[in-house]
Amino acid sequence: MGAVLDPLRSLAVAVCSAVLVLSGCSQPAVPAPDPQPQAPPPELSRFYDQQLSWGGCADYATSATDRATFDDPTLECARLEVPLDYNQPDGRTARIGVLRHRASGDRIGSLVVNPGGPGASGMSLGATMSGRLAQSQLGQRFDVVGFDPRGVGASTPTIDCLNDAEWEVERADLDVDPSPQGVAQTEAENQQYAQRCTERSGGADVLANVGSRDVVRDMDILRQALGDEKLTYLGYSYGTRLGSAYAEAFPQNVRALVLDGALDPEQTTVQRTVDQNAGFQQAFDAFAADCAKQPNCPLGTDPARATATFQALTRPLMDRPAAADGGARTLSYPDAVTGTIQALYLSDFWPLLNRGLSSLAAGDGTILLRLADMYNDRGQDGHYGNGIEAFIVISCVDEERITDRAEQGELIRRSNEAAPFRDDGRGVVAALDPCAFWPAPPTSEPHVPQVQGLPPTLTVSVTGDPATPYQAGVDLSKALGGSLLTVDGAQHTVALQGNRCVDDIVSGYLVDLRTPPDGARCSLAPTPGG
Template sequence: MQRGRLVVLFGALCALIVSGCTSAETSAPRADLPPPPDGLSKFYSQPLEWGSCEGFGSPEDRLPPKTECARITVPVDYARPDGPTAQIAMSRIPATGDKIGSLLMNPGGPGVSGLSMVTVGNRTELADRFDRVGFDPRGVGSSLPAIVCLTPQEADSERAEPPTDNTPAGIAEAEAENREYADRCAQRTGTELLTHVGTREVVQDMDVMRAVLGDPKLSYLGYSYGTRLGAAYAEKFPQNVRALVLDGAVDSSQDPVQESLRQAAGFQGVFNAYAAECAQTADCPLGTDPAQSVARFRALVAPLETTPAATTDPRGLSYGDAITGVQQALYSDELWSILTQGLTELRDGRGDTLLQLADMYDGRREDGTYANTQDAFNAIRCVDDPRITDPAVVARQDAEYRKAAPFLDDGKGTGAAPLELCAAWPVPNTSTPHRVSAPGLPTTVVVSTTDDPATPYQAGVDLAAQLGAELITFRGNRHTAALVAGDRCVDDAVIDYLVDLAAPGVGLTC
């Protein structure tokens, strides 16, 4: 059974050399830092000792040789600062020139490691003027303790399962599996941490990071779910903001149903664009008539519901992994040629390329172990969003989702569907959808891509309006753009803003 996920491409694809780091250095706090919140002085004033990155990250993080790493201590529950603590993993590449301060960055997810974010802005003025800092949010990656729900063997087994059969028996089985998954998360992670892994806590961790980095005000670049962190930080600490760039917006005013349906339509739009481009070649695996692309795609993947495609890996390609692999490739038009390769292989009875794309999405490593990306995604999402426990709402959502994204419709809608995982989650949600309000916030910047599959364009328009932010529109078929799409128009505007606080101006379109 496949659980719904929103994971940014950028967090999965950063690729530079892995190496050790520099010798230890302690960051000295500055005298002009704002006072810490009551009861939290020991966290805000703790020393930050940068040192080797050995023991931080995974091979997929690919930290370059000059990266330094550290961990800071934060309370698990900010309402109980003398209670259990957690450690937040951080990475840094120091500024090479006249330093402004630190630029804290997050790739999104939720649940994606952010240590490799230090590579963003290489060979730009950002590298000269900022210490570029990445971090793993609490429970994620190298932060301690980590969210753990499934063993690698259990994750492989879950991915191999056939799609949910929306008969009464199938719905009952799916909901039982959700309860089992939730129980494993509670047993292996503990309900204390699970209760406190949401956006509410992470933005407080970000303010501790700001202080221990020695910055009176925060400069921040967030992608995808990282925009939700940035917006929530602005709402809680507007007086501590220097600059925010939020790219690939998650609109916190949407409920989970609205977000899911917008995303479904976004993926369908990018699938259509891919199919139209593919159809220009005679050997396109979806044929040369874009109007038939959905039917051709469904014909390719439908047999996998009962029989996996052969792969050199003994797992084979399941139906769920095929869908995941295709969605991974739709995050950026740079991957469309790989998607064509994968669908061509599938037409010929093999699934190696799509399985590799699915492994990338799910954080599966070559040795068969997993990053905790998907477990962390589920845990964070289930405390960030309200529960949907009404079967009628779930049924309507399922029917509307199939209409919004027909390339994902297996044709087996029954007018009913299982309750989603979060309905079985063992701890309560800690956030609710609302419009962001941050009086006194300085000028901020939102970047939104016209054909972004995961965080559709309108969400960026809406978030910019809520924050009173300058909106940069990027015309493209990809998820996120600033400093990752190679577009000088976007990049120059973002760099000028971060360095000089120069607003891009109303209506900038790139």
């Protein structure tokens, strides 16, 4: 899953940054036809015509963090009703949690945001971003709106697969036995997982209709309910899939799309998985090179040996988990790798990863365990959100399905080859994953988006992004016929997170629809120790 990075703040200044490597400032978008918004189907009129009942947000909080931020009286929340199955608009319905912070000045409309995942809470992101943007041009001109996609967070029916105790068991489960017996055991667990998701989430029809195909239709109803003739949208990571899918389904209803940390809609699931693993190995190697410059680097002074050193440090955890939290918990091998991956999303986390690996070498797994908690959506109270469960469920209907063990084994082999730092060394366990046992077929497939009539869009892609490699952003911008902003750096997503060069361009596009010239480029601060 793509990590959720809280955007820090926007510095909306109407000048170009000195680190922008181009000849001029951003330019007005090329004039394009301005078609009328697409009329909704008559059978959906009751959903499109609904009026949202706004009120306080406290009852929408699903985590301790939300409970702290949703108390802000400047935030208001509501529930949007949508069909559970768009083929049966008179049947069951779903209710989508929506959070809004009103514009403080001359309002253009709503800026709808999504943090990615899939499975991350857009309401949480909306609350965080509204505070960061309150004094900026964006906060003045836009209502900042976040929504929890169907199945996620405060939306109902809510995806639910494991209770807290089952989550702890799952995190300790190694699944490293490549023998026929080991494969059979892992597949039995994955089949049970699919069954639990079906039973606890409200039935097979919920799981069948929880994918991006349906979320973008919810987004169009939300656009109408917010009073916006056309959608202005910022999507991070998986949120770029929602953005590009909306662009294809409703090109006439788009005002502006910023897509940061792109998924390439043409790429197969297998190739994207291999490329993502390669991206994390690239990030690991960059971390190792930086660590080697530091005194007492736990991976040693030779970056070429860092992967082997990491393996020697973490693989013993398969037989002997490390003590953590003063002995109250233990660090498993899967959690050590997961915690490392969490820290590789952002180079600012590298010093913490350095400390975590050093502590593990001394027998204490606390830091890596806390990083793994962050990835797995575990609160300090021991309660798990449904972010990872929703990630799996939504992926099972969004992605291509592998039902052949040989194909699954080849994917794992290629992934281990692409990211040897996370290879457990026990051999390929060619077990089918939970999606192979899903009660509903996929609702999406790789393809070239058909976006005739789409206005200019802006894709942002970071050269050293581990989770959504740079080339995917290049390909997405080309597929949408839009602009590309290249950002030199090492992190996953960057828009409205405090880099003046990036934020000026993004703000100028969202407010004035100015797109950057070809070859636009920004740079992040040097990596730690660099």
